[in-house]
Amino acid sequence: MQIYKVGGAVRDRLLGKPVTDIDWVVVGATTEEMLARGFRPVGADFPVFLHPKSGEEYALARTERKSGRGYGGFTFHASPEVTLEEDLIRRDLTINAMAEDDQQNLTDPYHGQRDLEARLLRHVSPAFAEDPLRVLRVARFAARYAALGFTVAPETLALMRQLSESGELQALTAERSWKEISRALMEDQPQVFIEVLRECGALKVLMPEVDALFGVPQPETHHPEIDTGVHTLSVLEQSAQHKQPLTVRWACLLHDLGKGLTPEEEWPRHIAHEHTGLKLIKAVNERFKAPKDCQELALLVGQYHTHGHRALELKPSTLLELLQSVDVYRRPQRFEEFISACEMDARGRKGLEQRRYPQADYLRGAATAARSVAVQPLLEKGFKGPELGEAIKRERLKALKAYKEAASA
Known part of the structure; x- marks a missing residue:
């Protein structure tokens, strides 16, 4: 059994950014061995376990095969024979497909470190196009790392465009889409998320209402940028x-x-x-x-x-x-x-x-x-029900008139 730190934790350490969540992959182990060591399974069919003390997620090395539409349309195969390289190749981007052991020795079969240095978001394999959620994920990473100069590799953008045109994006659930959108909006440069979605044609599919704003002019006196988008x-x-x-x-x-x-x-x-x-x-x-x-x-x-x-x-x-x-x-x-x-x-x-x-x-x-209008005096005057509501409204209007006059003076 060999255990490796994978994905975002490796990427962010190499970028010199703080590491928050750590994912682990376990090579050469069975479900029975994990249970025997006190790990708790997550879900019935998924080979992911929680560490008995830290609670961190440990996943058995696995391969996956496209078996249906959308984000969930995959069949997973986990066994002790699955290698680390086979597990990493199913990941989305090269910068997320690196692993390191407990001595920080790097395993980087798909040149993620090279792409980190080149500031490129590049897909690992053509299987990228099998998962429509990756369009949103890549756009989100583009928003996250835009300040560091990262851009989407042209060949990856082409695959994202292919996915946008395939109809696969419609298979995404509202919940999965919102999770990515909300996380992307909270990045430092959320506008880049929208720009990348637009560039690959996904914005027109997911949010045609926002896409329709580009090219629509506004009066230059109020909007020097003119274009509504x-x-x-x-x-x-x-x-x-x-x-x-x-x-x-x-x-x-x-x-x-x-x-x-x-x-x-x-x-x-x-x-x-x-x-x-x-x-x-x-x-x-x-x-x-x-x-x-x-x-x-x-x-x-x-x-x-x-x-x-x-x-x-x-x-x-x-x-x-x-x-x-x-x-x-x-x-x-x-x-x-x-x-x-x-x-x-x-x-x-x-x-x-x-x-x-x-x-x-x-x-x-x-x-x-x-808010300064007191209700008690109105109650003492006998106002109640709808009449009380109208009386409060009149008093608030009076207060706002006085406020406006004072502000204008």
């Missing part, structure tokens, strides 16, 4: 630079989908794109079964981001409607995320990345004014 990438880039949470990044990606529906004869204006985009945002949310908080914020930002930008001009009644729609009284954190997404949208414009966004503090002040 380029603007979306810039907003996403800003959200990463400002360390925004996943909810905000997802909303940033989807906020302008309505502009993809504007008839060409109306370009570069996009009247009511906030409302036309809602059905598209809803469709993308449902397609990937995004978490509820991501779905809700994306819809709110899609509908109200222009309200955010025009906050200082809004009538008190419109301001009140915005505060109530975001549910600022019970969901203050969501309101902060809404403001953040609006700010990223404002900064995601060519040459305006550093411009101040006074709307943020103005909106926070408006929320404070509306």
Whole structure:
């Protein structure tokens, strides 16, 4: 029995990056031997075990064969005869197909170290094209290592394009797709993820609503970058630079989908794109079964981001409607995320990345004014039920009028 550290742990050590998760592969062992040593099996049919003390995953060396569509369409074969090289060849990228023993002696049959030095994301074997999930994974690695100068090898991009055209991407489950998308959005350069998907034709298949934004112009006075797709990438880039949470990044990606529906004869204006985009945002949310908080914020930002930008001009009644729609009284954190997404949208414009966004503090002040309305005095006056709701609304409107006047003075 021989045990090797494999995959990401080896790659990141060679890159000088911190190693978090460690995967191990065991060569020359049987399931019975692993159980006898106290390892606990993971699942019934999968040759993966948990270490009795550390809880880390140890997998028996295995080969795999394509047996159906999609990410799960594989048959695995694990036995003591499977070599380390046979196990490594089934992996996606050469930089993930290296192993080292307990003395840090490197086994690198597919030249992963060479590709690390060349800053290339290259597939290990033609079997890469058998797993559609790898299109998303490679795009995610491109986003993760873009700052180090990594690019996708042309021959790997060609295979990704082949996969995108094959119809295999449709076989991916919402859960697997979302796992990759959400991880990619939290990388340092998530816009690279979208760029790579677009370059290989996968964006058109997975998110045609986002793909449709490229080539759609906007008024140059507001958007010096003009192209709506380029603007979306810039907003996403800003959200990463400002360390925004996943909810905000997802909303940033989807906020302008309505502009993809504007008839060409109306370009570069996009009247009511906030409302036309809602059905598209809803469709993308449902397609990937995004978490509820991501779905809700994306819809709110899609509908109200222009309200955010025009906050200082809004009538008190419109301001009140915005505060109530975001549910600022019970969901203050969501309101902060809404403001953040609006700010990223404002900064995601060519040459305006550093411009101040006074709307943020103005909106926070408006929320404070509306929250300051006390309910108890209204109860003491005898208001109850729907009448109480109307009375609270009137008092909040009065507070917002006073706030606006004070801010304008």
